[in-house]
Amino acid sequence: MSFEYAPAPESRAVVSIKPKYGHFIGGKFVAGSKHFPTINPATEEVLSQIALAGKAEVDAAVKAARKAYTTTWSKMSGKERGKYLYRIARIMQERAREFAVLETLDNGKPIRESRDTDIPLAAAHFFYHAGWADKLEYAGLGTSPKPLGVAGQIIPWNFPLLMLAWKVAPALAAGNTVVLKPAESTPLTALLFAEVCQQAELPAGVVNIVTGDGSTGALIVNHPGIDKIAFTGSTEVGKIIARAVAPTKKSVTLELGGKAANIVFDDAPIDETVEGIVNGIFFNQGHVCCAGSRLLLQENVAEEVLHKLKNRMEKIRVGDPMDKNTDVGAINSKEQLVKITELAAAGDAEGAERWSPACTLPVKGFWFAPTIFTGVTQAHRIAREEIFGPVLSVLTFRTPQEAIEKANNTPFGLSAGVWSEKGSRILWASQQLRAGVIWANTFNKFDPTSPFGGYKESGWGREGGRHGLSAYLKGVGHE
Amino acid sequence: MNFYGLVDGSEASLKSYLNQLSGVDQVGAEARAAMLATRSIKTSSKRWAIDTAITMVDLTTLEGADTPGKVKALCTKAVRPDPTDTTVPSVGAVCVYNDMVSVARTHLDLIGGQHVPVAAVSTAFPSGRASMAVKIQDTQDAIDAGAAEIDMVIDRGAFLAGHYIEVFNEIVQIKQVCGDKAHLKVIFETGELVTYDNVRKASFLAMAAGADFIKTSTGKVAPAATPPVVLVMLEAVRDFYEMTNTRIGVKPAGGIRTTKDAIKQLVLVNETVGPDWLNPKLFRIGASALLNDLLMQRMKLDEGYYSSPQYVTMD
Numbered sequence: 001m002s003f004e005y006a007p008a009p010e011s012r013a014v015v016s017i018k019p020k021y022g023h024f025i026g027g028k029f030v031a032g033s034k035h036f037p038t039i040n041p042a043t044e045e046v047l048s049q050i051a052l053a054g055k056a057e058v059d060a061a062v063k064a065a066r067k068a069y070t071t072t073w074s075k076m077s078g079k080e081r082g083k084y085l086y087r088i089a090r091i092m093q094e095r096a097r098e099f100a101v102l103e104t105l106d107n108g109k110p111i112r113e114s115r116d117t118d119i120p121l122a123a124a125h126f127f128y129h130a131g132w133a134d135k136l137e138y139a140g141l142g143t144s145p146k147p148l149g150v151a152g153q154i155i156p157w158n159f160p161l162l163m164l165a166w167k168v169a170p171a172l173a174a175g176n177t178v179v180l181k182p183a184e185s186t187p188l189t190a191l192l193f194a195e196v197c198q199q200a201e202l203p204a205g206v207v208n209i210v211t212g213d214g215s216t217g218a219l220i221v222n223h224p225g226i227d228k229i230a231f232t233g234s235t236e237v238g239k240i241i242a243r244a245v246a247p248t249k250k251s252v253t254l255e256l257g258g259k260a261a262n263i264v265f266d267d268a269p270i271d272e273t274v275e276g277i278v279n280g281i282f283f284n285q286g287h288v289c290c291a292g293s294r295l296l297l298q299e300n301v302a303e304e305v306l307h308k309l310k311n312r313m314e315k316i317r318v319g320d321p322m323d324k325n326t327d328v329g330a331i332n333s334k335e336q337l338v339k340i341t342e343l344a345a346a347g348d349a350e351g352a353e354r355w356s357p358a359c360t361l362p363v364k365g366f367w368f369a370p371t372i373f374t375g376v377t378q379a380h381r382i383a384r385e386e387i388f389g390p391v392l393s394v395l396t397f398r399t400p401q402e403a404i405e406k407a408n409n410t411p412f413g414l415s416a417g418v419w420s421e422k423g424s425r426i427l428w429a430s431q432q433l434r435a436g437v438i439w440a441n442t443f444n445k446f447d448p449t450s451p452f453g454g455y456k457e458s459g460w461g462r463e464g465g466r467h468g469l470s471a472y473l474k475g476v477g478h479e
Numbered sequence: 480m481n482f483y484g485l486v487d488g489s490e491a492s493l494k495s496y497l498n499q500l501s502g503v504d505q506v507g508a509e510a511r512a513a514m515l516a517t518r519s520i521k522t523s524s525k526r527w528a529i530d531t532a533i534t535m536v537d538l539t540t541l542e543g544a545d546t547p548g549k550v551k552a553l554c555t556k557a558v559r560p561d562p563t564d565t566t567v568p569s570v571g572a573v574c575v576y577n578d579m580v581s582v583a584r585t586h587l588d589l590i591g592g593q594h595v596p597v598a599a600v601s602t603a604f605p606s607g608r609a610s611m612a613v614k615i616q617d618t619q620d621a622i623d624a625g626a627a628e629i630d631m632v633i634d635r636g637a638f639l640a641g642h643y644i645e646v647f648n649e650i651v652q653i654k655q656v657c658g659d660k661a662h663l664k665v666i667f668e669t670g671e672l673v674t675y676d677n678v679r680k681a682s683f684l685a686m687a688a689g690a691d692f693i694k695t696s697t698g699k700v701a702p703a704a705t706p707p708v709v710l711v712m713l714e715a716v717r718d719f720y721e722m723t724n725t726r727i728g729v730k731p732a733g734g735i736r737t738t739k740d741a742i743k744q745l746v747l748v749n750e751t752v753g754p755d756w757l758n759p760k761l762f763r764i765g766a767s768a769l770l771n772d773l774l775m776q777r778m779k780l781d782e783g784y785y786s787s788p789q790y791v792t793m794d
Contacts, residue, residue, distance in 0.1 A: 003527065003749045003757055008519035112517060271714050272507025315750050324519035421502040441504050 008324040010111045015102045020049040023057050023211060024194035026064035027204025038187055041108035042321050042330035042365040050187050053210035055219055061208040062225040065150040065177040068205030074147055074175050078134035085130030085173060087200040092123040099189055103161055104321045106188040108330030109284050111322050121446055122165035128448035129173035132469055139466055141475025147175030148251055148472060149227035152220040156233045157183035157332050158287040164190055166463045167230050174472035177206045181220055184213045185333050235457050253461030253471045255453060257386040258414030261407035262292030266301045268419035274308045280417060280443035282328055282370050286390040290415035292443050294383060295394045296403050302396045314357045316370050328390060331366040340368050340389030347373045347382040378409055404432040413455025417443045483723040485687045490644040500683055503675035503711055512706035518746045529777050530568060531757060532741040533560060537598055537765045539574040550579045551586045556792055558592035561774050571759040572628055574598040577621045584625030598628035602653060605697035607632040618656045629657055630664045632697060635671045643684055650688035664692035664730055669708045670700040678708055682715035692728035703733025706743055713751040732765025738776040741769055767794060
């Protein structure tokens with residue numbers, strides 16, 4: 001007997017995608033001059049034509065943001081700003097299905113994840129920061145912290161709406177106005193968010209959204225009318241931004257790459273650990289900066305954990321992201337697929353052993369089977385470089401000290417996982433690990449109250465919680 | 480007895496066997512069960528799941544007010560759940576109290592239900608509070624009256640006090656009474672064991688002692704067959720199969736009332752132990768109200784609309 005799940009596709013009737021989009025500047029959609037396509041990475045279908053912002057558009061957006069900042073938003077009481085944020089949060093919840101479908105179409109992530117993770121968390125960030133708007137004097141930054149001004153925000157393609165929420169919600173709560181650029185390959189939910197701003201009757205110019213590629217991002221970073229840059233993306237681009245803003249008065253926060261160690265001690269709860277390993281690296285196709293991409297197994301349980309992990313991976317459902325039963329969707333772009341393929345080939349070439357479950361990948365679109373490499377050492381490229389795909393490097397260790405040394409032996413330091421039933425071991429390990437987020441007996445859990453950010457090349461500053469809020473405020477001793 | 484070579488019957492060996500088990504993380508187990516509950520089962524797969532679930536139902540009546548007439552009606556329904564539709568399969572078994580076993584067996588044989596076994600709840604069900612002599616006699620009576628399946632309860636008091644060897648020996652003795660005449664299902668009453676660690680421990684204890692099936696609950700205590708509890712038991716059964724090459728069945732019972740609940744259980748089976756267990760020989764659902772909901776959902780798939788409850792037979 002076999003229990004095959006019949007296709008259960010989410011309906012796309014709930015969204016209407018325009019054939020062409022402009023920018024959202026000063027509360028209105030304005031036509032762009034040049035355009036580029038955005039596609040569905042699962043089918044390579046062109047979804048829409050997206051405007052490419054040049055100097056004129058970025059100037060207009062910054063000007064609109066400045067005007068809104070000086071005339072309206074920075075003068076408004078925190079209580080009133082909070083009302084707008086609550087309104088936006090509620091509208092996002094009301095239109096959650098629309099956002100989820102659009103996110104999945106444009107990004108390739110499974111509808112189960114956009115529906116159950118991305119969109120609810122994005123709304124939660126607005127609710128959380130709405131609550132802060134009239135309580136900023138209690139944020140521990142002095143009695144009257146002030147906004148910074150106009151924030152230029154550049155976000156990645158892995159969690160398009162969620163990253164928008166991480167950036168826009170604290171900026172607005174603190175009284176800043178924003179110019180936001182969504183990623184080139186995933187602009188659609190940001191443009192739907194622009195509609196939500198209109199629906200919430202947010203004052204014109206408080207949120208401006210310009211679409212484009214890296215050249216648009218560079219215009220924002222280098223714009224003299226911007227007071228703060230917030231960037232989430234690759235370490236490579238983060239370094240360019242850091243150099244660009246170094247001689248200026250701009251504040252900057254950077255949320256960059258990672259190569260997180262997920263450490264399994266021999267007293268771990270094995271079945272839940274296997275779930276955590278799967279969630280750590282295959283959630284969102286591994287397009288997660290804090291993904292648990294290096295699995296460190298204590299040698300005496302390595303065989304058992306790997307056996308169970310492989311059995312579990314046989315059950316992963318790869319395919320149509322719009323199917324409600326899909327666990328792993330499409331790789332976001334051809335470019336990213338090439339990068340993943342190249343790094344996996346380096347794993348083969350350096351003698352690591354590759355394993356993937358039997359799975360049939362669709363012919364059209366960009367796909368990469370869930371993959372693990374065993375026999376990996378610290379010297380392998382796949383143990384050092386961020387793959388940003390569904391590829392797990394498995395290493396082993398014998399003593400807790402060795403696990404910590406291996407975990408910390410990386411230029412990154414965004415996140416780490418510790419699996420053990422022993423509380424003292426968890427506390428000890430989390431004190432030794434040089435990473436911004438440490439999960440104990442879980443992985444990839446996010447909450448607006450919890451600050452997120454990295455050590456070393458994983459970035460500067462924190463997002464979320466009181467720490468994240470402080471990145472958008474000038475307090476006592478700040479200038 | 481060799482107990483699969485896992486324990487030698489001594490308390491020390493049982494302790495070391497149980498101490499090797501890894502713990503269960505409550506948050507993680509509940510998250511996994513919740514994720515599997517989001518599986519969307521539609522059209523042809525729903526049809527298959529409904530018919531499979533019907534064959535797995537242990538149609539149960541365990542009331543002080545049970546009468547021979549009610550038990551006979553239940554048996555009739557068990558053989559032919561929908562009298563107007565012969566394509567509906569018979570259920571997995573009829574589950575009754577000890578004194579109703581002969582009534583059930585006689586009636587099933589009379590109406591052409593020889594293929595439907597009778598399960599008897601045993602060992603001072605539901606509390607398990609009686610002397611061993613009484614429990615053995617209880618079981619022997621049920622088998623003599625024609626029970627092919629014995630649903631015994633464990634002594635939760637002994638288990639919670641850490642007297643695992645007492646629970647183990649009890650199961651061993653009841654298994655001896657069952658011999659090859661009856662299948663043994665061991666009920667844990669997971670609502671009283673409370674933690675998933677205890678559920679996992681009880682599962683391994685019962686399997687080594689000779690259980691053919693492990694069963695969540697009596698139906699008299701809530702919570703009963705919650706998805707995470709069933710998940711933990713399925714994982715135990717899967718691991719035990721890898722250790723011993725023996726397949727042990729699982730029976731969730733209590734609180735499974737709707738088709739949706741039942742399909743969630745089948746998804747848990749499918750994605751934990753795999754399709755080998757999607758079979759009434761290895762998976763049963765102890766229920767009473769569930770059968771009517773399965774029948775109504777089946778009609779809905781055929782006819783496209785929901786029928787009134789008057790179109791299915793009352794118990």
